[in-house]
Amino acid sequence: VPMPRPESFENPPMYVAVMTYLGFGIVTLFGYFRDFLRAVGLEKCHIAREREEQKDFVPLYQDFENFYTRNLYMRVRDNWNRPICSLPGPVFDVMERVSPDYNWTFSLTGKTIDDVINMGSYNYLGFAENDGDFLKTVADRTQQYGLGVCSTRQEMGNLAIHEELEQLVASFLGVESSMIFGMGFATNSMNIPALVGKGCLILSDELNHTSLILGARLSGATIWVFKHNNMQSLERLLREAVCSGQPRTHRPWRKVLIMVEGIYSMEGSVVRLPDIVALKKKYKAYLYLDEAHSIGAVGPTGRGVTELFGLDPSDIDVMMGTFTKSFGAAGGYIAGKKELVDHLRSHSHSAVYASAMSPPVTEQILRAMKCIMGLDGTTVGQARVHQLAENTRYFRSRLQEMGFIIYGNDDSPVVPILLYMPGKVVAFSRAMLKRKIGVVVVGFPATPITEARARFCLSAAHTKAMLDQVSTTHFELDS
């Protein structure tokens, strides 16, 4: 088993935390002041209002629910939802927006900012491409099949190409069988309830994605949260679960399911898979691994975290992943033993009530996966996987040399850089766009209040020159 690569999560220095809290405090006070001005009528109110005919209905939104949106988010929301008008490749064209009234409304000027370096899209292996040759089969399928399917998998929507893709995914991952779904988010929210229910226990990592949390809630099982990637916390909960049973009645739990992700997209950390597999075997729990960001992006041949740690795929009970990130398409899959997949074919909410995957999207995944596996006769796929690993190593070491605080594992292509203060984060994003680099910034409430960050997503399609330009610009901006 290869040694796990180092991970680092430095804590912010004290003065930074204090300044951040102070900053938020001041902005909140201002917010109350402005609300007062709006109520009194001294300030123009831009917010949409309820209809006259429905003014005496119970208000649809409570004032405090929208406080954050009105007063804090509105001022800085030009950093998100930036529309683009080209392929989301290594460079893209961002549409220019202006706002005459401090971001309450936007209008497009019609001009575009061309050739912005794309450090925000999840394009790990560079399959977001529009080359006519590469996309020939996709175009053929569109011509032959059309776009939609107009039915569910169990009714008239089970196409032969879906079954072909399912077999390919199973052989890609090295498992017995797999099933595909039309949406990555829905793969989690519609299948977890089919696997666990009342009387079962879910042990979920602190930083799990919303789709996992929604699926766990909809299932009706009890949810206990363990600290992020912390094996002592997990073991303590497992012991407690097995020894004490369900709360109050002390009946034994029907099943225990551990839910983790391969790479956590906000932290850039990689799950401690060998430890978790050892724990799960000891306590007879089941493991649900969500490889949304790690499939195709880590591992010597792009097979995900199981390959990265050299584990046997049959040790993972439920392998889930999405096709949006590394394969440049849309949708998700669940793979594992044949009994598991057969159960999902008849009990998954998606198979019975939701539309099947669109044929051109299926073809795109087929061709991307064949490319990575080398089944199309070229080594393009393998080259891309290596290129991504190269780019990750190079970019991280450069930023570390320059003295930035980076989070996460050295192997993960997601690179979060801590900026802490909300004002800094906003200024950073705007300044980078001026210098034709598109980055993603995240702050409260997606991250803890003192840990606002910028996140770079590397791609195999980025050239060394682009990475150099990004790191030097970052360095310039910081100083």
Place this chain on the structure above:
Amino acid sequence: MLFIDYSSAFNTIISTKLRTLGLNTSICNWILDFLMGSPQAPAYHLVLEGILILWIIRLLFSKTYKLQERSDLTEKEKEDLIEEWQPEPLVPPMSKDHPSLNYDIVTGPPSHKIIVNGKECINFASFNFLGFLDNERVKQKALTSLRRYGVGTCGPRGFYGTFDVHLELEDRLAKFMKTEEAIIYSYGFATIASAIPAYSKRGDIVFVDEAACFSIQKGLQASRSFIKYFKHNDMEDLERLLKEQEIEDQRNPRKARVTRRFIIVEGLYINTADVCPLPDLVKLKYKYKVRIFLEESMSFGVLGEHGRGVTEHFGVNIDDIDLISANMENAVASIGGFCCGRSFVIDHQRLSGQGYCFSASLPPMLAAAAIEALNIMEEDPVVILIWFRFFIFMYDLVNKYFQIDSYSAVKSVIGEVYAPALHLQLERSSGSRDTDVRMLRSIVDYCLERQIALTLARYLDKEERFLPPPSIRVVVTIEQTEEDIEKAASCIREAALAILK
């Protein structure tokens, strides 16, 4: 009062002795002053303080006591428990010939002439109402989009996943439906299932029709609100529930002022193929101050003069409906869904709709196909009128066959005259759902043999709140000719006679 005088308690300390111990003079003086200068104190005061100090010392050193901890389990016992515990298998065992395990395989496109299990059939099972699945114009627009944008968007709407195509589609949908704003989701099921929990939270009240589809049920489950079901399309039952709620409100007016209320109905119900009485609902809305959410997946593109859905069909002002949600996977023959309404309502979902914020956006080629489908719908509304005729024809035909037959009324047709997706149910159930399902399946197989593609309406038996009876789904689309419909009707009749005798 008993007093204890201390001033003479330490008389016997000789100051010189202290000095010989090596203490500094000033310290000695300070100590002597302290000891001699102690004030007189009542006895009870000292006793109480003494007891208090002893109690504090006891508390500090005693073990902490937790009520929940099973402190009697030794390590060995824990190890034994861990070894003995046997969880259930991850999935329960399933028989190989479980009916929902074997899917019908469609080779090639699911268009009008569909190849099911190797046999070419006429398609009466896909929701391709307006025939856009085969439409050349739609395909060409999608190909142009493919050549420009590739396939996937590689990100959610907030992080460079917003394309100009998405903005255009939202704009077009809003204009088509004559509302202020529209918002797109990348999957039809996730649309209403994300919209409901964005507005209705714990403590709010939702009145839902019993025949509501599964995605509405999941949305309600995620919202954690109080759910009150009223009988299908029964306005009196709904009014009864609303009156009860009104009485409840008068008992607790403060709580009533912050409890939001919603009615959720579908325009054309997928489970029963009939229409909701929208004008009556709007009257109830203003009488009891409840907001209406309308799910129009089946009726979008189908009902109304221009295909705008059940609001156009009944002539209701669209601003009276707070939210209209529909998926683009039926009439529009693409993938995805949208919600439309006033900006005041819709804009909230851009930050609170989970399926919008936390999921990748719709692939641009699918959005482009939807735009083109909308274009065609706007250009040529006559398209809508044409298949009205077909539905009525189909409905009459099936009814005609079943009325004149002596073995008549073995099956009944469920659905409105102008519903594009009908259900055929057994008139008399055999008593067991499994047997009914098997009989209906043999009818479907019989028809597949004779080149008519039908399907059983599928449900999750254990998950549905009000499980509809087993039925065969028959879909009428614009591409079917009159001969096709006659052939299908006679085939179904033959099958019924052969199998249900």
